[in-house]
Amino acid sequence: MADISLTLPDGECKTVAKGVTVADALKALVSNKTRKKTVAVRLDGRLMDLSAVLESDASFEPISSDAPEALEILRHSAAHVMAEAVVSLFGDEVKVAIGPATADGFYYDFDRSEPFTPDDFERIEAKMKELVAAAAPFSRETMPVAAAIELFTKSGQPYKVELLKEIAEDEVSIYRQGAFVDLCRGPHLPHTGFLQAFKIVKLAGAYWRGNENNQMLQRLYGTAFFDGKALTAYLHQLEEAKKRDHRKLGKELELFSIQDQVGPGLILWQPKGALLRKILEDHWRDEHYRNDYELLFTPHIARRDMWQTSGHLDFYGENMFSPMDIDEVSYQLKPMNCPFHIAIYKTRMRSYREFPLRWCELGTVYRYEKTGALHGLMRVRGFTQDDAHIFCKPDQLEKEIYNILDLNLHILQTFGFDNYDIYLSTRPEKYVGDDEHWEQATNALKLALEKKGLKYEIDPGEGVFYGPKIDIKIKDVIGRSWQCSTIQVDFNLPERFEISYTGEDGNKHQPIMIHRALMGSLERFLGVLIEHYAGAFPVWLAPTQARILNITDAQADYVEEVYQELRRAGVRIEKDLRNEKLNYKIRDAQMQKIPYMLIIGDKEMEERQVTVRLRDGKNLPAMSLPEFAALVAKENEQGRRGVCNNPGK
């Protein structure tokens, strides 16, 4: 039999007989130890099963169970095993849909008239364990589409048949393990025995093929790892994330509330939260002032006609609140700030000489969101955008985008967000404006990103209908992604509102408009910050920076003095004069995550000092009031500059 040549990752070429399986080749090519950890191989860039037959020369890369690809294979296989367990327990009443691996686990969608219950989870898991103990091999078969359709028609799996009917290729692959057959591209584990650590975590509804007009299926979510420790660690991390939940912390730290009486998706900022928000807003305004922006304020409602002109009613009418009649004229709650900014633009003739105009506003907008989409501060019906609109000439576009990126990243870095993914979204199928403008604008966005030395991905066709955009997704301290910043070029509104400027040639031209939001929605951004910091805000942001704790009533007058003096010095301070022991007060301040506790006993009172306890339990040496005020002032200054010196986390 002829030999074929395999190129290993280290560049070494080895020959094996043509027609052997990957598993056989591994025996000849790698150590036993490596072989036992290998769950698949990448042949010329394609992931394949160990049972695959080697037919020609190829690059050959064993995928060890440590590799990220291996985890995906494991989870995909786990989905199959879960489906087998479900079918075996619930029989023909269950139709299987699809079951892929996800970022942190896997799911499988089922169609079954009875809902699954959490009790079923245990039964299914127990069944899965049996299937794992059997170490049944996953075997791959290929067959013509027609044959597969026949197979799944016979076994009564209409969803599989529907999928098959849309497959353009001649052949498809199916996988069998035990009694279960699934349409699947693979690859899979050699056998079910690899599946040692898994858990079904939740149940949810999901539309067939993600279309809300389709049948609602039951989706069982699970997760799986190669070993139990990793699974435990993952479950532990879920617990940690729960502790950071901004809804829980928002309540505990008295930052905000959402109440039935007021309505869903509407935020009430309580004193502490309002102060936090004020600090954020002040910072935002200062930074914008320094970067040559001008501040605007605009109303919350406007005549319905304006929203007709802007196109919002046509494009987003379903997501706007119903109109209200005022003196027989129809008005509409604003879903966006831009038309108001344009109205200000139109207050007089504009010349190219005053360009670029950079107008910003913390503008509160209202959007009708479906009830099921609402989520704490993250998705609400009334929120404040840190909005800005820049009016400029085409040849100023690139520089403006560059400047926006600069300010944007600077502000994000202030909060320790220096890890992000950037996406450039290009022209979608439905769009307005001419192709030339689109190309010009897309290029300007690209050039600005490149000049700034930023890595980005192109999101083809994901631009808004009125222009291309850049989106920035930040990563928080526990690695979760949040999309906040967006920079969008708009060809639509200048046209619709017929705005113009006089150019160097004395003729009228249409300006280019850039929309941008850095934090996105303040509500959402604050929600992200709460989770990012787990409620323990750095000193410059903390609504309460220090709380005075006295030891006994004897120091009450001095506490009052300290309180007044530090408050006048600009420290955000509270006093706890309650008739309680120090331990009790410390515990309370600690749970409120206050950065500094100022302890005052007779000693401090005599010396006219305070003893400073940090959130991490450490103490600073006793200091005078001016010294402490200076300490806080320095923290404020550094925090605003993004130098994060956060005592005791």
Add this chain to the structure above:
RNA sequence: GCCCACGUAACUCAGUAGGUAGAGUACUUCCUUGGUAAGGAAGAAGUCACCGGUUCGAAUCCGGUCGUGGGCUCCA
């Protein structure tokens, strides 16, 4: 909006053969004046989300409404 689950004092929760409610924390008062994560005692506090039905009787069963959670869909 759709699927599933849930909705008991300010908070966290207990309360299944249907007989008009309980704990801890917080709150108020009193005692205690105590140096780095909960001192003690007493008290007040709930139309058991709302509306309707079944029943002699419903927090508990049924239906509807509102809200919350996990997803799906959507997100200018």
